[in-house]
Amino acid sequence: MDIVISLIIVLVLVGAAIAFFARRSKPTLPAKHEPTPAARKPAAPAPAVPSAAKPEAPKPTAKAAAPAAPAAAPRPVEETVEVEVATVGTPPPPPPPPTAAVAAAAAATAEVRERDIAAIKKGLASTRGGFIARLAKLFGGRTSIDSSLLEEIEEVLITADIGVKTSGRILERLGEQMQSGQLADEESVWRSLRAMASDVLAVPNKPIALSNKPALILIVGVNGAGKTTTIGKLASRYVGQGKKVLLAAGDTYRAAAVLQLEVWGKRVDCPVIKGKEGSDPGAVIFEAVKKAQDEGYDLVIADTAGRLHTKAPLMEELKKVDRTIQKALGGRAADEILLVLDATTGQNAVQQMHMFREALQVSGVVLTKLDGTAKGGMILGIVDEHKVPVRFIGLGERVEDLREFDSASFVEALFAKPDGETLAA
Numbered sequence: 001m002d003i004v005i006s007l008i009i010v011l012v013l014v015g016a017a018i019a020f021f022a023r024r025s026k027p028t029l030p031a032k033h034e035p036t037p038a039a040r041k042p043a044a045p046a047p048a049v050p051s052a053a054k055p056e057a058p059k060p061t062a063k064a065a066a067p068a069a070p071a072a073a074p075r076p077v078e079e080t081v082e083v084e085v086a087t088v089g090t091p092p093p094p095p096p097p098p099t100a101a102v103a104a105a106a107a108a109t110a111e112v113r114e115r116d117i118a119a120i121k122k123g124l125a126s127t128r129g130g131f132i133a134r135l136a137k138l139f140g141g142r143t144s145i146d147s148s149l150l151e152e153i154e155e156v157l158i159t160a161d162i163g164v165k166t167s168g169r170i171l172e173r174l175g176e177q178m179q180s181g182q183l184a185d186e187e188s189v190w191r192s193l194r195a196m197a198s199d200v201l202a203v204p205n206k207p208i209a210l211s212n213k214p215a216l217i218l219i220v221g222v223n224g225a226g227k228t229t230t231i232g233k234l235a236s237r238y239v240g241q242g243k244k245v246l247l248a249a250g251d252t253y254r255a256a257a258v259l260q261l262e263v264w265g266k267r268v269d270c271p272v273i274k275g276k277e278g279s280d281p282g283a284v285i286f287e288a289v290k291k292a293q294d295e296g297y298d299l300v301i302a303d304t305a306g307r308l309h310t311k312a313p314l315m316e317e318l319k320k321v322d323r324t325i326q327k328a329l330g331g332r333a334a335d336e337i338l339l340v341l342d343a344t345t346g347q348n349a350v351q352q353m354h355m356f357r358e359a360l361q362v363s364g365v366v367l368t369k370l371d372g373t374a375k376g377g378m379i380l381g382i383v384d385e386h387k388v389p390v391r392f393i394g395l396g397e398r399v400e401d402l403r404e405f406d407s408a409s410f411v412e413a414l415f416a417k418p419d420g421e422t423l424a425a
C-alpha cells in the first residue's frame with residue numbers, strides 16, 4: 001500500500017509539473033504536434049519506480065510506455081499505477097512448503113497399509129492356524145535349533161502345499177544358516193523364514209497398466225475358482241477409480257454364469273455384453289471390444305468358461321479367444337491375462353497354473369478364498385516355480401474383499417505371531 005500511495009504522490013507531482021509547463025508553452029505549439037521531450041520523458045519511467053525512496057532507479061517496461069504520451073491528463077496516473085502493480089507489485093505469497101502435505105499423504109498411506117494388513121491377517125487366520133501354528137508348536141520347549149527341528153519344519157512346509165522344491169530350497173538355506181551359527185534361537189528362525197518368503201514372492205510385479213483405451217483384462221480359471229466374483233470386485237474397483245468399464249460374458253456354456261455376471265454388472269453399474277447360450281465366447285468378447293471402442297470405454301473385463309473335465313477343448317477354446325482378442329484390438333494382445341486360482345485346492349492349483357500357462361501368456365494370478373483355507377502357503381510354491389506375480393487376493397465374497405497383493409504386507413500378515421486362538425486351532 002505504501003508503495004502505491006508514494007507512487008501516486010510522485011506521479012501527481014510529475015503530472016502537475018508537466019501540466020504547468022504544457023500550459024506555459026501552449027500558445028507557441030502548432031495544432032498538430034509531437035509530445036515535447038519533457039512530456040515524454042518523466043512519464044515513461046514513472047510506472048517502474050519501485051518506491052518514492054528510489055526514484056533514481058527507473059526501469060521502463062514495454063507496457064509502461066503506452067500511457068506516457070498523454071501524461072498531462074490525470075487519468076494516465078491511474079493507468080500507470082495499475083501497470084506498476086501488475087509488473088513490479090508485491091508478488092503473491094509463495095505456497096506453503098509441501099512438507100505438511102507430504103507428511104499427511106505418508107500418514108494416510110501408512111494407515112491404509114495398517115488396515116490392509118489387519119484385513120489380510122483376519123483373512124489368513126485359517127492359514128496361520130494351519131502351517132504357521134504348526135511351525136510355532138515345533139518350537140515349544142526347545143532351547144536350541146538342530147537338524148531334527150529343520151526336518152520337522154520341512155515336513156510342515158511340504159504339507160502346507162508350499163511344494164517339495166520350494167520347501168527343499170528353504171530348508172537348504174536354513175541348514176546353511178544353522179551351520180554358520182546364524183540360527184541361535186526361535187526368533188532367528190522366524191526372521192529367516194520371513195525373509196525367504198519375501199524373497200520368493202518378490203518377482204517383478206509392475207502395476208496393471210490400463211493406459212490403452214480400451215484396455216482388456218481376460219479372466220481365466222477352472223469352474224468355481226472365483227472368476228465371476230473376481231470380475232465383479234475388479235469392476236467395482238475400477239469404476240471407483242472413475243473408469244468406464246464394460247463386462248463381457250465369455251462363459252457362454254452356462255446360462256447361470258451369464259446371469260451371475262449380470263447380477264454383478266447391475267450391482268457395480270457396468271453393462272454386460274452377452275451372447276446366446278452356447279455361442280462362441282470369442283464372438284462375445286469381440287463384440288464387447290467393438291462396443292468399447294465405439295463408445296469410449298476405458299476397460300473391458302472378459303469372463304471365460306472353466307470346464308475342467310473337458311480340458312483339451314477348453315484350452316483350444318481359450319487360445320482361440322486369445323487370437324480373437326488380438327484381432328479385435330488390432331494386433332495387440334490382452335493387457336492382462338489373470339488366472340484365478342482357488343487357494344483351498346492346494347496342489348490342484350499348482351497343476352492348473354501349469355495347464356493354463358501352456359495355453360496362454362498368463363500375466364498374473366488372483367488367489368481367491370484365502371479367507372477359508374489353511375493352505376495359504378501354497379502361494380509361495382506357485383510364485384517360486386512360475387515367477388508369475390500374484391496381482392490380487394480374495395479374502396471373502398463381498399465386493400470389498402479383493403486386495404491388491406503386496407508381498408511385504410502379505411508376509412507380515414502371514415507370519416504374524418500366532419495368538420492363543422490360532423495355536424489352539
Ligand SMILES: Nc1nc2c(ncn2[C@@H]2O[C@H](COP(=O)(O)OP(=O)(O)O)[C@@H](O)[C@H]2O)c(=O)[nH]1
Pocket residue numbers: 221222223224225226227228229230260306340368369370371372393394395396397401
Ligand atoms: N470365501 C470366499 N469365497 C469366494 C471368494 N471368491 C469367490 N468365492 C465364492 O466361490 C464361489 C465360486 O465363485 P465364482 O465366481 O462363481 O467362480 P467361477 O466359476 O470361477 O466364476 C462363489 O460362491 C463365490 O462367492 C473368496 O475370495 N472367498
Ligand SMILES: [Mg+2]
Pocket residue numbers: 227228229251257260303
Ligand atoms: Mg463364473
